[in-house]
Amino acid sequence: MTGLSGQPLSLEEQKQLAVNITHVLSLYGSIVDSYVIEFFTDNLWEKLPYSWQAVLTDLPSPQLAAVLLEKGKPEEVCYSVVWPLSLLAFKATAHTLAFSRTPRGRGGTSANGRPEEFRENRCQSSKLNPLFRKHVKPKKQHEIWQLGKLSETPKAAAVVTVGVFPFKGHLSRFLAFGLGLSVTAIEGDGRLVDMATKFDRELVWALEKEQARRAQVDGVSLRGPSHVAGWVDPQAPWQEFLLPPRLLLTGLHACGDLSVALLRHFTRCPHVVAMTSVPTPPGLYGYPLSAWVAGLPGHALSYKAREVACHAVEDYVLRLRSESCVLRTHCYRAMLETLIRAADPAKRRLGVQTINKAHQLAFEEYARLGLQRVGLDSTAPLDRACVDTMLAQQQNIVAFFSLALLLAPLVETLILLDRMIYLQEQGFQCQLIPLFNPSFSPRNLVLVAAKAGLDSVLSTLAGED
Incomplete structure (x- = not known):
C-alpha cells in the first residue's frame, strides 16, 4: 500500500499509521461500536455533539453521500450550511488515514460503470x-x-x-x-x-x-x-x-x-x-496478530467494529445517491427493537429472521412479522402517534449509520496493518494491493x-x- 508520495509505506510509517488510527478510534469508537437498532432505545442521536446534530438533522441521502462518505476535493463539496470544525476534521481524518482502494494503472471503467x-x-x-x-x-x-x-x-x-x-x-x-x-x-x-x-x-x-x-x-x-x-x-x-x-x-x-x-x-x-x-475482518483468533499492535494502548476492537468493517461503503453510497427505499429498513428495525424491549426487557439485539422486501411494507405489517419471528405477541395495537414520531427520525438514523460507515475503513485499515506488521515481524516481505475495480468489487x-x-x-x- 502506498503513501501520499506514491511509494510503499515503510514499516515505521505503517506503525505510525496504526498509532494514529487507534487514537482516532479511541475518540470516536462509541459511534462504530453502537448498534443502529438501538437508535431509539439507547437515544443514540443525543450522544452526538449538538453541533453535529444541527447540520446532519434531516440531511437528504444524496447530500449525505456527497459531503460525508465520498472522498472528493474540498472545493468540489457543496455544504448547505457551515459545518463545525470538529465534524469536518472527523471526516477528513477518516478519509486520510484509511487505505486507498483505487488501483494504479490497472484499467479503467467503461460507460456502463463496469470494468x-x-x-x-x-x-x-x-x-x-x-x-x-x-x-x-x-x-x-x-x-x-x-x-x-x-x-x-x-x-x-x-x-x-x-x-x-x-x-x-x-x-x-x-x-x-x-x-x-x-x-x-x-x-x-x-x-x-x-x-x-x-x-x-x-x-x-x-x-x-x-x-x-x-x-x-x-x-x-x-x-x-x-x-x-x-x-x-x-x-x-x-x-x-x-x-x-x-x-x-x-x-x-x-x-x-x-x-x-x-x-x-x-x-x-x-x-x-x-x-x-x-x-x-477476522473472527476469534484474527486480531491482533502483531506484537506491535497488541502493545498499542486502545488497540482493542469490539465485535461490532469488526462487523461494521465488513460493510462496503461504495454500495451504501449508491443507495444514498438513489435515495433507495431499502434505507427505510434501518428505521424499521430500530422501531421494532423498542417494541421487543417493551414486551420483554430481557430481550436485546435479537437476530430477527430476514423479512422479505421489508422496505415495501407498512410498519404495522413489518412489526407484526418481526414480533412473530422472535416469539412475541404481535396482536397488540400500536400507538400511531409514537410510530409517526419514530418514522420521522428515519433520515437521522441513516446519518448516524453513515457516520459509523465513515469509520469502517479505518477499522479495516488497522486490521490489515496488523497483518502486514505481523508478517514483517516474522521477517517476510508483503504488500497490500488494491487489485479489483473498487466500484465493481469494493x-x-x-x-x-x-x-x-x-x-x-x-x-x-x-x-x-
Missing part, C-alpha cells in the same frame, strides 16, 4: 474464456481473473486455494484448467466440494466437445483441480495438503479466521513460498506476501493494463 472487460457485454468478461464464465456472476469473473493472474506469478510448484464458498471452485477451476497450474482446493463443506467437482466435470465435457470440433482450445488445460473436504485450523500445524514443495496459498474473501489461517500457515510452513489473500485489497522475490510479483502487476 473495461465488460464494455461489450455487461455480464461477460472479455478477459475470461467462456468456459470459465458459466455459473459465475460478473463480479466474480472480474475477481477470479485478476487474482488468478496474480497467483500465476510466484514460482510455486503448486497452488492451494482455501474456501470454495461462495465461488464453488471457480477460482481453483480457472487456476487449473485456465492457467495450467497444479491446484488443490480446500473447502470445509462437503456439499460444496461435490458441487465444485460437478462443475469441473461439466467443463471437461464442454472442453472435450470443443476439441472434437477443432484441433485444440488455446490456453486451456485438461488437468483440473483436486478438491479436498477439510478444515484449515489457524491454531494447528500444517496438514498433508501443504506438504508438496514450493506452495502458493491463496484465498478469495476467506472469511473470519480462515484468512488468518492462511497467514499463520504461510509463516510456519516451510513449503509455502508465497501467499495471496483477499481478507475480510472488497478489493489483496495482501501479497513472499518469502523471497516479492518484487517480481509486483513488477508483473505494474505491467498489467
